[in-house]
Amino acid sequence: MRSYELMMIHRPELTEPDVRTLVGEVEGVIGAAGTVSDSDFWGKRRFAYEIDHLNEGFYSVLQFESGAEMVETLDRALGLHDAVIRHKITLAGGKN
Amino acid sequence: MPPNTRKKRRRPSAADARRRPKVCQFCKDKAEFVDYKEVAVLRKFMSDRGKIRARRVTGLCPKHQRALAIAIKNAREMALLPYISQRG
Numbered sequence: 402m403r404s405y406e407l408m409m410i411h412r413p414e415l416t417e418p419d420v421r422t423l424v425g426e427v428e429g430v431i432g433a434a435g436t437v438s439d440s441d442f443w444g445k446r447r448f449a450y451e452i453d454h455l456n457e458g459f460y461s462v463l464q465f466e467s468g469a470e471m472v473e474t475l476d477r478a479l480g481l482h483d484a485v486i487r488h489k490i491t492l493a494g495g496k497n
Numbered sequence: 498m499p500p501n502t503r504k505k506r507r508r509p510s511a512a513d514a515r516r517r518p519k520v521c522q523f524c525k526d527k528a529e530f531v532d533y534k535e536v537a538v539l540r541k542f543m544s545d546r547g548k549i550r551a552r553r554v555t556g557l558c559p560k561h562q563r564a565l566a567i568a569i570k571n572a573r574e575m576a577l578l579p580y581i582s583q584r585g
Contacts (some may be wrong), residue, residue: 408534408575448576458576462534476516489575 402435402466404493409479410452410486411459413445420459423484428463431475458486464493466470519556523564531564533571535579543569547582 409427411420421442428437443460452458472490479488523531533539542555542565549569552562572578 410575449573449579450576452576459577487575489571491533491571 402468404438404464404466405472406493407463407475407488407490409461409488411461411484413455413457413459413485415459415484417444417459417477418426420461420484424461424463427475427479429465430478431465431467431471433473435465437463438448439464447477452486455486521556521558521561523561524558528561531561531568533568533575534577536572538563539569539572539578543578545582571580 407427409424411423415423424440424442428440431437439462439471441462443462444458445457447457448455476490479485516550531539542550544550549566552559555562555565557565569578573580
């Protein structure tokens with residue numbers, strides 16, 4: 402078990418409650434094999450540059466503890482998820 | 498005999514004596530790590546064009562300059578910071 406940090410960007414055309422439920426779903430998935438220690442919803446934020454003709458997105462940051470297999474499945478699932486524009490999983494505390 | 502082309506070491510000027518030696522900002526703040534989410538902090542170490550400033554400019558220690566570069570690149574991937582900026 403290690404501490405990780407997950408940042409996700411969701412599509413801007415979704416509504417905030419929808420994004421919150423999507424983030425909640427991810428928390429549920431992590432909770433099945435680990436623990437979510439902190440969840441931070443940044444809200445809609447402008448991008449520093451255009452991504453797929455989009456200029457903004459919903460940012461959310463999760464801190465969690467889990468095994469490495471969880472990170473692998475999560476990384477794959479988020480990469481395929483239509484509502485997630487980008488995501489990044491790092492070791493918490495900048496230990497990458 | 499060929500002219501002596503060896504460069505002489507520059508004598509320290511008065512300006513050098515006045516300039517304080519730079520101390521690594523992250524060491525000074527006792528930062529445990531450089532966070533890629535703290536965009537305002539990272540921006541201080543970037544040029545107007547969005548380029549990462551050199552160590553001789555930032556005055557950071559090797560450890561923190563490396564950590565800073567990685568943090569900026571992570572922030573760029575998440576569109577928190579630009580790869581190139583139109584300004585300047």
